Amino acid sequence: MFNPQLNANGELQHLLSLDGLPREILTAILDTAAPFTEVAEREVKKLPILRGKSIFNLFFENSTRTRTTFEIAAKRLSADVINLNISTSSTNKGETLLDTVDNLCAMQADMFVVRHASSGAPYLMADHLRNTGRNDIHVINAGDGRHAHPTQGLLDMYTIRHFKHDFSNLVVAVVGDVLHSRVARSQIAALTTLGVPEVRVIGPKTLLPTGLDKMGCRVFHDMRAGLKDVDVVMMLRLQNERMNGPLLPSAQEFFKVWGLTAEKLALAKADAIVMHPGPMNRGVEIDSEVADGAQAVILPQVTFGIAVRMAVMSMLGRS
């Protein structure tokens, strides 16, 4: 069966989504990332792996934080990075997405890191590259609409493996606004693929999508019941635009019911870890006591995020 993310040899050609990515590829990325975590400890944090390659950060939607992580990862691999904030540029001039891609390819781009408000935009780019025979150019999805944010999902898996070593005996809970979260989609796909036996999804009915059971998740509308004896708590960010919106009473109300406090966390296993994709809304989806507490691995997630992005880029640069 055709997989748009793999090349003819079954190697990673584009990173578009964790949904549909074979377990061996997922594991290969995590394995490749491991030595990169040590690069950061060196005096000179640079490897020549992508020297002379041109990587374009195509941000059709502004995200300083995500753009920065990719920029650092690319520079540590010695690539040339060109940042394009396209929201105010060519698309204004009436150029289509694919014309922009064609132009940047003509400038001998090697890799595109794409953030786009429309779900599927990175797929469209990857299709176009394949249809026009440019198999030496790679696309990394840095977040498309509500669809996927695969490098976030990968760094989450790296973090879980780092602290829990083995996926095959874990209970993992994803908590919060799953409905609007591209991060949650990527997490659930990866957890399932990597063999986590129990993936729980916890949130209010208004903020959970339908079909979670078909994705193999157990759904909880009661946070305390859902957190019982879990190994990993993956909190989601509540988007500012949701607060005080029609689906929610208020940020304060949300915190009361769905915010992760020490008291609620005590229901999980004693050695449970707490994750968050950032940026955090302290006092909304997570209490500061937990965010800064001994079980939080939120900052290690960020560190592993650089290594995971270096891994993806180096694998694509090779294929």
Place this chain on the structure above:
Amino acid sequence: MFNPQLNANGELQHLLSLDGLPREILTAILDTAAPFTEVAEREVKKLPILRGKSIFNLFFENSTRTRTTFEIAAKRLSADVINLNISTSSTNKGETLLDTVDNLCAMQADMFVVRHASSGAPYLMADHLRNTGRNDIHVINAGDGRHAHPTQGLLDMYTIRHFKHDFSNLVVAVVGDVLHSRVARSQIAALTTLGVPEVRVIGPKTLLPTGLDKMGCRVFHDMRAGLKDVDVVMMLRLQNERMNGPLLPSAQEFFKVWGLTAEKLALAKADAIVMHPGPMNRGVEIDSEVADGAQAVILPQVTFGIAVRMAVMSMLGRS
């Protein structure tokens, strides 16, 4: 006679305009660009020619696309590139253009790539550098008002030479809104200097400047008559702000009369090439069938544009 673009030895000192540039210099730039097109094919797309040089992209007018091409060209020559979008910066603070230049020179700039809304701004900078004896600092005009866009003109010449080999027996048509186009001015100057025997300009009376005949052009107000038996069709971009403006009925009307369709293109020679400076307005000045057709060389133009900019920068870095 004094030429502000040349130094005392007759070498390129600044690239301000193709108008007034001797044929030998134009040809030398194209010749220098040729091997740079191969750099992009290498595993490591980098040469150490401008290592340690500081190149400032001074964009007083936003243009992600043009800025990107210069940034890539400079990075492939190993220069340090500093991007300055000045529209929202020092000029706000009341500093004059020449004070900004003086300050950046004091930071040991080696080269300025300048985009400015005012025609002549790069000349003003070049004059100021000469008057203050800073002959080791170079200016490249990346588009000034309606005046000139010399690197665009150069990449167009490179493209024509690449596909047609010889300028001395060509009929070349420039089509569209010549009146507002700095690109057209640069193209006509270069075509004439390089010995193209017949340069045609095709467009509605309201969008053609006066004096085209003195520049050696044949003027056509009928597109079909103008395209008859040409070797090269150079389409111009219709600026969005012109559409629906007082000079034009509508984008649809414009396309009907002045848009390049396969039917109109059939009047040109069978092996005619179609060029466009981008970004294209599909369905306005050019039909998608032509833009994506076999005669279009629009993407090679982009590729050659990087090589030509590398050539100009390397020549200036040497003089």
Place this chain on the structure above:
Amino acid sequence: MFNPQLNANGELQHLLSLDGLPREILTAILDTAAPFTEVAEREVKKLPILRGKSIFNLFFENSTRTRTTFEIAAKRLSADVINLNISTSSTNKGETLLDTVDNLCAMQADMFVVRHASSGAPYLMADHLRNTGRNDIHVINAGDGRHAHPTQGLLDMYTIRHFKHDFSNLVVAVVGDVLHSRVARSQIAALTTLGVPEVRVIGPKTLLPTGLDKMGCRVFHDMRAGLKDVDVVMMLRLQNERMNGPLLPSAQEFFKVWGLTAEKLALAKADAIVMHPGPMNRGVEIDSEVADGAQAVILPQVTFGIAVRMAVMSMLGRS
């Protein structure tokens, strides 16, 4: 006594303010900067001192000019520079300053260059780094509120030493809007520490802070009296937002009374030098005749500014 700018060995740990920095450190920075002024004269303006280090330009307040000087300095030391304009980014998303710092530290930042509208923000960051044991990460204040702009003060001291050789016999005047000037605070602190016997402050009562006498300054409200026989005139920039504000009649009135003209400058010593932190308001705080005259050392200030920033960065990179 604890000094937040020094480490346990008394070496520079953070550069937050010139107020409180020991004379030996100030002198060490100036001494370290000296050879860096020669780097700029070389063919390849690059040293490998910070190769592989990640320097983050954190600009919570826009300043293209200052950001550029730090970017150039860091690139000439071969560091990887990541520019973050945070005004429109994470803080929008509700993340706190310290969460942003923690995240960037988790990305293995080595150095932060910080511009912030709030006085004390860089101190807050330095405190946080110390409290969390991250002594290998350094903060450079690039201007915080009205408080300090230490690298500007340092380049001013470098300039004075370059032209006057010895601080111990100078009369130095700081002229203009001292009240709103973080530059003036840094200058006065450094001049005093370096042993300048007479520091004069000249300006209208409405634009001078109280307590200048306690800082060891002689206050003048008459510009001609204040300039009498000085060795160094340090003009301050009049912020645009002050002009026509309640504290001042008009820019023209200000110039008449407080603008530095050739006639007023004639009251200083014949070999007095004139300094300005830029960008200049010609015809407001300084006349063009003086700004472009033989006594002005305003452009050398800019050149020395790069060397001084390289010095600070290289010292921090070592400690």
